[in-house]
Amino acid sequence: MDYFLSEEQQMIVDVARQITDEMIVPQRAELDETEDYPRDILTAIAKADLYGLYIPEEYGGLGGGCFEIVLALEQFARGCTGVATAFAASALGAYPILISGSEELKQKYMPLIASGEKLAAFALTEANAGSDASGIQTTAVLDGDEWVLNGTKQWITNAGEAQIYTVIAITDKSKGPRGATMFVVEDTDPGFSYGVKEKKLGIRCSSTRELIFKDCRIPKDRVIGRIGMGFITVMKTLDQSRPGIAILGVGLGQGALDEAVNYAKQRVQFGKPIISFQAVQHILADMAIQIEAGRALVYSAAKHIDAHKNDMSKASSMCKVFATDMAMKVTTDAVQVLAGYGYMREYPVEKMMRDAKILQIYEGTNQIQRNVIGQELNKEYTRS
Amino acid sequence: MKIIVCVKQVPDAKDVRLDPKTNTLSREGVQAIMNPYDRHALEEAVRLKELHGGTVTVVSMGPPQAEEMLREAVSCGADEAVLVSDRAFAGADTWATTYTLSQAIKKIDDFDLILCGKQAIDGDTAQVGPGLAERLDIPFVAYVRKINDCTANTIRAERLMDDGYDLLEVGLPALFTVVKEINEPRIPSLKGKMKAKKIDIAKMTAADIEADPEQLGLKGSTTQVVRVFSPELKGERAMLGGTSDEQVAQLYEKLSPLL
Numbered sequence: 305m306d307y308f309l310s311e312e313q314q315m316i317v318d319v320a321r322q323i324t325d326e327m328i329v330p331q332r333a334e335l336d337e338t339e340d341y342p343r344d345i346l347t348a349i350a351k352a353d354l355y356g357l358y359i360p361e362e363y364g365g366l367g368g369g370c371f372e373i374v375l376a377l378e379q380f381a382r383g384c385t386g387v388a389t390a391f392a393a394s395a396l397g398a399y400p401i402l403i404s405g406s407e408e409l410k411q412k413y414m415p416l417i418a419s420g421e422k423l424a425a426f427a428l429t430e431a432n433a434g435s436d437a438s439g440i441q442t443t444a445v446l447d448g449d450e451w452v453l454n455g456t457k458q459w460i461t462n463a464g465e466a467q468i469y470t471v472i473a474i475t476d477k478s479k480g481p482r483g484a485t486m487f488v489v490e491d492t493d494p495g496f497s498y499g500v501k502e503k504k505l506g507i508r509c510s511s512t513r514e515l516i517f518k519d520c521r522i523p524k525d526r527v528i529g530r531i532g533m534g535f536i537t538v539m540k541t542l543d544q545s546r547p548g549i550a551i552l553g554v555g556l557g558q559g560a561l562d563e564a565v566n567y568a569k570q571r572v573q574f575g576k577p578i579i580s581f582q583a584v585q586h587i588l589a590d591m592a593i594q595i596e597a598g599r600a601l602v603y604s605a606a607k608h609i610d611a612h613k614n615d616m617s618k619a620s621s622m623c624k625v626f627a628t629d630m631a632m633k634v635t636t637d638a639v640q641v642l643a644g645y646g647y648m649r650e651y652p653v654e655k656m657m658r659d660a661k662i663l664q665i666y667e668g669t670n671q672i673q674r675n676v677i678g679q680e681l682n683k684e685y686t687r688s
Numbered sequence: 689m690k691i692i693v694c695v696k697q698v699p700d701a702k703d704v705r706l707d708p709k710t711n712t713l714s715r716e717g718v719q720a721i722m723n724p725y726d727r728h729a730l731e732e733a734v735r736l737k738e739l740h741g742g743t744v745t746v747v748s749m750g751p752p753q754a755e756e757m758l759r760e761a762v763s764c765g766a767d768e769a770v771l772v773s774d775r776a777f778a779g780a781d782t783w784a785t786t787y788t789l790s791q792a793i794k795k796i797d798d799f800d801l802i803l804c805g806k807q808a809i810d811g812d813t814a815q816v817g818p819g820l821a822e823r824l825d826i827p828f829v830a831y832v833r834k835i836n837d838c839t840a841n842t843i844r845a846e847r848l849m850d851d852g853y854d855l856l857e858v859g860l861p862a863l864f865t866v867v868k869e870i871n872e873p874r875i876p877s878l879k880g881k882m883k884a885k886k887i888d889i890a891k892m893t894a895a896d897i898e899a900d901p902e903q904l905g906l907k908g909s910t911t912q913v914v915r916v917f918s919p920e921l922k923g924e925r926a927m928l929g930g931t932s933d934e935q936v937a938q939l940y941e942k943l944s945p946l947l
Contacts, residue, residue, distance in 0.1 A: 317883045322875050353878040366878060 305596060308601055309375070316372055319352050328383030335386060335509035336655050339501075342387045342509050349380075349391055350420020358395060359402070363414030365370035368608035370544060374551040374602060382562070383554025385659035386507040388555065392548050393461040393510070396667070397424025399541040400470040400486050404529030413468055414443045425462035427471040427489075427515050432457070435672050437472075437538065440484060442517060444473035449524045451487060453517040456499070457555050460471060461666075463513035464498045467491045471515070472534045484534035486527040495520030507679035542667060543616035547606045549667045550623040553631030553660070554602055557595040560631075560638035564588060567642050567651075578641075587641055591634045598627035618680040619665055621673040628663035629670060635660040689735040689742035689838070692798045694789060694820070697754045697759055698810040706918070722757045725805025727764075729866045731873040732835060733803050734765030740838065743767045745796060749777060749788050755889050762884040763876035769887065770796060774894040779906030781881065782811075786819035788904060791897040801843065802863040806831055817865035827858040833869045843923040 327345050335342055347658065349355065358373045359365025366372070373395060380388035398417045401409050415424040433439035433626055442455025458619045460469075469489040476483035489496055499514025529537055565588055568579035578584045605623035635657040639646040646653045664670045700719040722730075745768040746761040748754045758769035772792040780788060789901045793799070794907035802821075807814035814830075833848040838860070848855040848867050876884075894904055902908060925943075928935040 311885070312882065315878060315885075319876060319878050319881065326875065348875060350876060353880075357878075485860055 305600075307599075313372065316357065316368075317379060318353070318667070320354065322378040323352060323354075324379045324383035326393045328380060328387050332384035332387070332509075332655070333649070333652065339503075339508040341511050342384075342390060345384075345387055346390060346420070346423075354391075354650055355394065355420035356418035359398070359414055359418040359638050360600065363410055364418040365414070366418075368495050369606075370547055371603065371606040371610055374547055374606045376598075378551045378555040379547055381552040382559040384509070385552050385656075385663070386509040387555050389461060389507045389510040389551050389662075390465070392545075392552070393425055394423045394466065395548065396426040396541065396545045397462065397466060397470050399467060399544050400528050400537045401488065403540050403544065404486070404533060404537040405488075406525075406529075408525065409608065410530065413488065419469065422468055423462055423466040424468040425460055425466035426541065427457040427463075427469055429458050429460070431458050435669055437535065440474055441471060442471070442473040443477075444475050444485060444487060446475075446524070447521075450521045451524060451526065452485070453489070453495070453520040453522065455517050457515040457517075459502065459512050460515050461510055463511055463514055463515055464501070465511045469515065470528060471517075472538055475531055475534075478660055479532060481535050482532045484538075485531045486528035486534045486537050487503055487522060488528060489515075489517075489520065489522055492592045493497075493520055502555075505661060506655065507662055536556060539572045540616075543620045544609065546620040546624040546667055547602055547609060549663060550598070550602045550605070550627035553627035553629075553663050554595060554599045556656055556660055557591070557598065557631045557634040557661070560635045560653055561588070561595055563651065563653050563656075564591065564638040566642040567645070571642075571645075584641060587619070587637050591637055594630045594634055598623075600628045602627050619679075621668075621676040624674045626679070628660075631660040631663050632657075639655070689736060689740050689801065691736060691742060691744050692748045692796065692799045692802045693730045693761070693766065694804045694816070695730065695746050695748045695757065696723045696805075696808045696810075697721070697748065697750050697757045697806055698723045706916075717823065720753065720757070721815045721900070722760060723805050723808045723809060724754075724809075725809070725866065725868060727805070728868050728870050729803040729805050729879065730761055730764055730766060731871045732866055733801075734874070735871060736801075736838075737765070737767075742800075745770060745799075746846045747772065747789065747792060747796070749773070749780075749785060749792070751791060758877065758889050759884040759887065762887050763880035764874060765877075765880060768890070770892060772892045773903075776894040776899075776901060776904045779909065781902065781908045781909035781911045782813050782815040782819055784795045784904055784906075784908035785816055786823050787908060788897070788899060789816070789820050790823035791899045792892050793820075795892065795897055796896070798861075800860045802826075804863065804865045806867050807841050814865070817863060821863035824861075824863070827862040828829045829858060829862065829864045831854055832864040832866045835864070835870070840911060900926065905929065 311475050354376050356365035357368045377392055397405055399411055417424050430440055446452050458540040470486055471489050472484050472486050474483055475485040495518045497514055497516045502512040552666045568578050568584050569576045602623045605619040608619045638653040642651055642653050645651050697720045700721045703718045725890040737744050744766045746758055746766045747770045748758055749772040752773055756773055758771055762769055777788055799876055806819040818828050829845055829847055832845045834846040836844040841860055843860055844857045847856055928938045
């Protein structure tokens, strides 16, 4: 379908598509097998200026918004959701600085992130703080001109690969949700190290590790926003970034549909290509319907978010739930169309099915998203 | 460092058909692309610019449609683009082409280095690079697989040979033709594409380059394509049987009269 993209938006799609077709698709099976971080692909993405898509021009970016990064992510995910995750994680790490950071922090870090010279990562999750972010145990204590961080962050995407980490820690336990603050930690800061690389079901080329803070000392001015505002920054960050996860579902679903249709046209059973059987056609048709509906919803949500910075939560959560549940279903169906071959690693659809699962889990499980939507509905109907 | 890259628009090799009646290339409906070797020349120029500073200007002699390819070159990092285009250039062989290009390059400005692909994939002559260097009276190195270092006046490059490579140092300005081993051409950048959309492509006609009409196009060409044909396959094939030793003996018998 034609979404009437502007000329610049079409250019973003074209550049991202070329990187996907020429670099990501040929390498994805090997990256899945070796679990190596896709450095050369990310370098190509940086050289193509795509790390700066959503960053204002005054900080070296291209001045686009949520919709522009969504367009690029859709292409990358069509090739490999692992690569797309590694790329998207830098944006997730950058948003807290962009949303709440001081002018000095923005000037210092955003140009480096916009050029892709340095990668960012976002650190919220801990062993006891998943869906319930209030379980955070990492602490930050002011000691003279430095903050001292202690604690461990878990399952941090881009850990060990990024140079700039945005980390939430408790600065005043007695204040509850208003007692958490976000900080910028650099890879070279003393007392900062990484845990082992996790072994995952899917998105294997993306790096997932612990961040370990042992009396990690950082300068006082690395606070993002005001002290105690950490959770507000986290919520705004996730509202802003979720369409980026939603679109991974659309891109991944499209990749799976492409494989399924091409296979169904070639595979002959009972003397005919299997695409001529309605049983197969209906599966493919349902896949196509769901993907297009997901795309339309994510594009609309992204545009809404770009226009309404104070009213993002519901749109953001709705598109995340719909498009990622869709991706799980569509990739499972793609394996069904390829049947025995689809189950084998020789074809890409089993990887796509493995990759899809994380989309329903990370950046807020789809159950938590439904909570958000429910609470927003409650608020809306109370107001009117 | 001021670098000029010569690029040519060629039919996409994946898509080439011969007209069975005339035996000439059928260009109808065939997509035109930048000659793949020229793409490597462009990448090397942009790489050198990023390392040492300077500018990259792409030059193409071709029909007005070649403008699209020049915009693509800008999206891949070229700063300026010049299209040398005139009906008078039609039918040029490599002799007339090198004359035309040399006249155009003399008009462009001073330069330190000219890079070309080792050959174009349509004509496959590999003559324009060396011919152009001769016309401009500058040093020429073919089959460059690596450019090592350069100073204000000299440059070192590795020339790919069948059995290794030669390391050469030449004075600047110079002209190199490059092989595909030299680099991996980049994918166009977003800023590059935006710039390419807006850039003014300079146009040069026969009059602009102050060319002698007698040396242009078909008139200025010293060669003519009389006929294009697919060569007949003439080789004979023989299968040798028996044990390995017997096969070796038979092969020796067949080959010894040729020694």
